[in-house]
Every structure is written in structure tokens, then in C-alpha cells.
Amino acid sequence: MEPYKVRTAMRNEEKNGTTSGFCEGYIQTNMVTLPKEYVFDFLLFCMRNPKPCPLVEVMEAGQTAPQVADADIRTDLPRYRIYRDGKFSEEVLNISDVWREDFVTFLIGCSFTFEKALLDGGIPLFHQEQEKVVPMFDTTIPLDPAGIFQGNMVVSMRAIPNHLIDQALTISDRFEQSHGSPVHIGSPEEIGITDLHNPDYGEAVDFDPAEATPVFWACGVTPQNAALQAKPSIMITHAPGHMLITDQLDPNYENG
Structure with a gap:
């Protein structure tokens, strides 16, 4: 399966299940989106905890197109979770309606x-x-x-x-x-x-x-657990098991 075709199906809400086993060999990532005011704390959190939070990419404020994929992170994951003030609010198929220009997105490595x-x-x-x-x-x-x-x-x-x-x-x-x-x-x-x-x-x-x-x-769900205690005003993540599929093949497959 080609990542772009799979992401297109997700954008069109034709696929919304787990991404385990999809586009094998391509890097998949967890996603965490936060308002800019929390970004330094979260970046430091990832740097101090690289095992559960290995950073693949940090996007600029308001940016929706990552470098690792020809994608829109607002629509191209199968499911998202929204947390408000540290509590799970809702699970949605896209986040276009809640997107803000001060949002910074972190893409974190995934065991898939x-x-x-x-x-x-x-x-x-x-x-x-x-x-x-x-x-x-x-x-x-x-x-x-x-x-x-x-x-x-x-x-x-x-x-x-x-x-x-x-x-x-x-x-x-x-x-x-x-x-x-x-x-x-x-x-x-x-x-x-x-x-x-x-x-x-x-x-x-x-x-x-x-x-x-x-x-x-x-597991890259760790930040969602941390958010329950940190209680940022809003935090958007992938739904557990529902990742961003990137366009990058993991070099370990070539070297393995």
C-alpha cells in the first residue's frame, strides 16, 4: 500500500481503523499538538524521555504540512483525540474545525x-x-x-x-x-x-x-497520559493505534 493513497482514504474518511500493518517499512508517528505556550515544556519533556517520546519532527506554529509526508496533519490520520483542561473531550476523524494558528505539532516515533x-x-x-x-x-x-x-x-x-x-x-x-x-x-x-x-x-x-x-x-501514548496531569487548555493527539503514515522508509529495513 502506498502511504499517500492510504492517507487520502483517511482524509476522505473511508479508512478510520488502526494503522498497524499498513504501508509496511514506512515510518509511522504518533502526533501531539499543543498551543505555543506549552511547547518549551513539552519539547523538554520529550528530550528528557526519549524512550517513549522519540522526536521525528517538530513543526512550526500553525504549520499543517510536515516534512516527513505529503500530508495535512489536520485530516490525514484516521482518528484524533481532543483533551481540554486535562480531560478527554472527544474523538474525531479530523481536526480542521478546531485548528488554530498557534498550534505546534510534534511527531513522535511509533513501534508500528x-x-x-x-x-x-x-x-x-x-x-x-x-x-x-x-x-x-x-x-x-x-x-x-x-x-x-x-x-x-x-x-x-x-x-x-x-x-x-x-x-x-x-x-x-x-x-x-x-x-x-x-x-x-x-x-x-x-x-x-x-x-x-x-x-x-x-x-x-x-x-x-x-x-x-x-x-x-x-509507547507514544505516554504524552496523552502526561496531559491528563499537566492539564493544558487544549491538546490534540492521534487516537491510540491510529498513526500518521509518513512517506519515509525506515533505513533500518535497508540496513537490516
Whole structure:
């Protein structure tokens, strides 16, 4: 699938589901849009927490066309979430009606980018097989605060067959701009996750715990969690699992 054609379908509101498995090999990004007054704090937050918030691009105030894609970030993601004063307000298919010239957009790396590499390595992705949004969980892993932004990390979970865990680590480690290697393996309770069947975002995935182990990667939904505590007047993000698909192939596929 060509990224531009997929984004056009999203712009026309013909596709609004998860982007996992779409345009394999192309970089996908999370999106965070904030009024200019909060930008320094959030930029510092990303720099201090590069694992969950690896910056791909920071756009100018009011800019709607990113450098990484021939796209309009107001319309070309499948779903958006709007937070007002730290509370989730609504989920929409485009943000044209709420766009302001003082909005600054951050594009943050996403683990969907390396999923094709996992598949190429013979590692099954149960959320794709089961046609679900990858499960994501709030954790007790603390983040380094910056200005108004603080909180704990959000992680995405993929159950990896036990004999393929080392392979998954080796593959994902080289994708530093897409969260890189996992932050935790097994024992979800050690990072504050009490029920794998009840994710905070996304959908639960079925797997045999005798044959596969839950592996947790830092997740770009982390800023949404931080916003609940920072309470900016307005913050717009992608809906979890619904990314911007860029026009850039990740060079790790060529080098891998």
C-alpha cells in the first residue's frame, strides 16, 4: 500500500481503523499538538524521555504540512483525540474545525514502524492476526518531569513466543527512533499492570501464557497520559493505534 493513497482514504474518511500493518517499512508517528505556550515544556519533556517520546519532527506554529509526508496533519490520520483542561473531550476523524494558528505539532516515533521487521524475523503479531488495536497499558515506570509535564510511562504489549524473544530484542533494538528495545519482559505486575485482559488503551489480545511471554515497549501514548496531569487548555493527539503514515522508509529495513 502506498502511504499517500492510504492517507487520502483517511482524509476522505473511508479508512478510520488502526494503522498497524499498513504501508509496511514506512515510518509511522504518533502526533501531539499543543498551543505555543506549552511547547518549551513539552519539547523538554520529550528530550528528557526519549524512550517513549522519540522526536521525528517538530513543526512550526500553525504549520499543517510536515516534512516527513505529503500530508495535512489536520485530516490525514484516521482518528484524533481532543483533551481540554486535562480531560478527554472527544474523538474525531479530523481536526480542521478546531485548528488554530498557534498550534505546534510534534511527531513522535511509533513501534508500528518495526512490526514488519518482526514479521520478517518470523515473529507473529497476535494483534494483527486477531485484527485488534495493539494493547497498551499505564505503568508505574516514572518519567523525568519537565515544566507542567510529568507522570508514568505507557507501554504497548506484544506477546512473543518464548523461543523468539531474543530475536525480537535484537530486531527492535536497532529502531531507536521507534522506541527501540523493550522496557520490560514478563511479570507485568512489576510495572504496575494487574490485568493483561483489561488494557488502558487498545484491545486485549489472546495468547497462550505457557508458550508466549508478554513483552512491553515504550509507547507514544505516554504524552496523552502526561496531559491528563499537566492539564493544558487544549491538546490534540492521534487516537491510540491510529498513526500518521509518513512517506519515509525506515533505513533500518535497508540496513537490516
